[in-house]
Amino acid sequence: MDSTLNIQHYYQQMQSNAVVMSYKGAASGKLLDSLITVAQAKLAEIEPKRMVKKKVFSVLVEILQNIHHHFNNVDLEALQEDDAIMFVFAKNGENYSVITGNFILSAEVEALKGRIDAVNLLSTEEIKDRYREVLGTGEISDKGGAGLGIIDIARKSGGKLQYDFSKHNDKFSFFSLTVNISAT
Amino acid sequence: MENFYLEETSKTPKLSFNAETGRFLMSGRSIPENSIEFYRPLFEWLDEYVQKPAPQTAFDIQLEYFNTSSSKCLVEIFRRLEKINSQNIVINWYYEEDDEDMQESGEDFKEIIDIEIKLNVLES
Numbered sequence: 342m343d344s345t346l347n348i349q350h351y352y353q354q355m356q357s358n359a360v361v362m363s364y365k366g367a368a369s370g371k372l373l374d375s376l377i378t379v380a381q382a383k384l385a386e387i388e389p390k391r392m393v394k395k396k397v398f399s400v401l402v403e404i405l406q407n408i409h410h411h412f413n414n415v416d417l418e419a420l421q422e423d424d425a426i427m428f429v430f431a432k433n434g435e436n437y438s439v440i441t442g443n444f445i446l447s448a449e450v451e452a453l454k455g456r457i458d459a460v461n462l463l464s465t466e467e468i469k470d471r472y473r474e475v476l477g478t479g480e481i482s483d484k485g486g487a488g489l490g491i492i493d494i495a496r497k498s499g500g501k502l503q504y505d506f507s508k509h510n511d512k513f514s515f516f517s518l519t520v521n522i523s524a525t
Numbered sequence: 526m527e528n529f530y531l532e533e534t535s536k537t538p539k540l541s542f543n544a545e546t547g548r549f550l551m552s553g554r555s556i557p558e559n560s561i562e563f564y565r566p567l568f569e570w571l572d573e574y575v576q577k578p579a580p581q582t583a584f585d586i587q588l589e590y591f592n593t594s595s596s597k598c599l600v601e602i603f604r605r606l607e608k609i610n611s612q613n614i615v616i617n618w619y620y621e622e623d624d625e626d627m628q629e630s631g632e633d634f635k636e637i638i639d640i641e642i643k644l645n646v647l648e649s
Binding site for chain 2: 370373374377391392395396398399402403406409469472473476477489490492493497
């Protein structure tokens with residue numbers, strides 16, 4: 342992936358054009374819930390096509406809940422960072438983008454990177470097969486797990502997942518993810 | 526045994542499982558943060574139901590959306606229902622005509638699960 346991908350830069354760029362909503366600040370399950378609720382209301386205002394609304398909403402839910410599963414492992418006190426997550430939801434013409442940034446344990450970076458890279462290599466048909474394989478055989482866990490979320494996000498959005506990791510300190514890294522959702 | 530019933534909320538579906546008639550319904554949304562916690566009581570209810578199921582079990586599923594952790598739970602539900610003689614159970618998966626994602630989801634389960642799953646277009 343493009344190593345110059347920088348969420349701060351994207352954030353500024355998005356502010357100037359088509360941001361539907363954005364958030365930067367503390368993170369909690371409740372907060373993510375509120376973001377989901379607000380995003381849904383915004384989407385209802387701006388998107389006339391029911392099925393597009395539905396698709397965008399379901400990708401949004403998956404992205405935000407995926408973050409939640411990751412920060413469950415992050416001790417926010419040890420992190421000492423007020424702005425634990427960043428979220429930008431934008432509309433570009435007919436299409437939508439969701440950009441998120443959140444801290445994860447540095448120890449998890451390689452595994453997550455590997456999962457996203459693996460999904461990005463697959464064709465649409467292969468993603469479908471992979472999804473079925475993981476869904477049918479994957480062990481159920483309290484975390485949802487097995488990377489089904491990432492596969493689902495790639496499958497529904499219909500595009501490649503763009504990401505970046507930057508080291509925050511010895512323990513934490515900042516993970517940013519850009520998902521473009523094709524509305525056609 | 527008692528029936529299993531839960532009202533729909535903004536994040537969880539209506540669940541109506543009748544042990545006597547074998548009519549099961551799941552409808553609405555399923556996007557809880559912790560799906561396993563939500564579905565666990567239903568798993569336990571089904572574990573008991575499959576010991577002595579109704580002569581015919583028909584399970585209607587009309588979901589608007591579900592998250593991936595719910596899809597794992599659906600697999601868990603279906604795995605339990607696979608214990609019923611395959612001639613005595615049918616799953617009806619409903620989707621709106623233009624909802625390709627929901628149609629594909631039905632096909633996903635059809636591929637994975639060893640129970641007859643009928644895909645039906647919802648009349649709008």
